[in-house]
Amino acid sequence: MTNNATTRTEKFVVRFPYGMRNQVAEAANDSHRSMNAEIIARLEHSLDNWPQTLPHTETPVPQGNEETALLERFRQLSRSKQQALLALLD
Structure with a gap:
């Protein structure tokens, strides 16, 4: 790296969360890049495609309406899924 680039x-x-450093190292090795270059390439790709990469199937829930949104979604579930969700909450 030149002095100018520095x-x-x-x-x-x-x-990094435990284990992610090894994943980055493996990906960098597979791509024939340094870990730094791998991280920069992935960040650039992610930022260049933002916000197109966000899921657009659901509208965000306005703050303060979370309970209403949850209840509406719960009511749309089949009876068996409602029971399974309630069992998870117990």
């Missing part, structure tokens, strides 16, 4: 970069410390 002055144009920013450092940011990232804490």
Whole structure:
């Protein structure tokens, strides 16, 4: 890296969940890149495709209406799914 390139970069410390560092290392190795280059490539891809990559099937629930939205969704479930959900909550 040239001195000029070094002055144009920013450092940011990232804490990975357990095991993710190894996944990044494997992906970087498969792509023949450094771990840093792999992370940057994936971030650029994600940001370049934002927000098109977000699911658009559901509208966001406005803050304060979560209970109403949950009740509406619950009522749309089949009886067996309602019972399964209630069992999970017990």
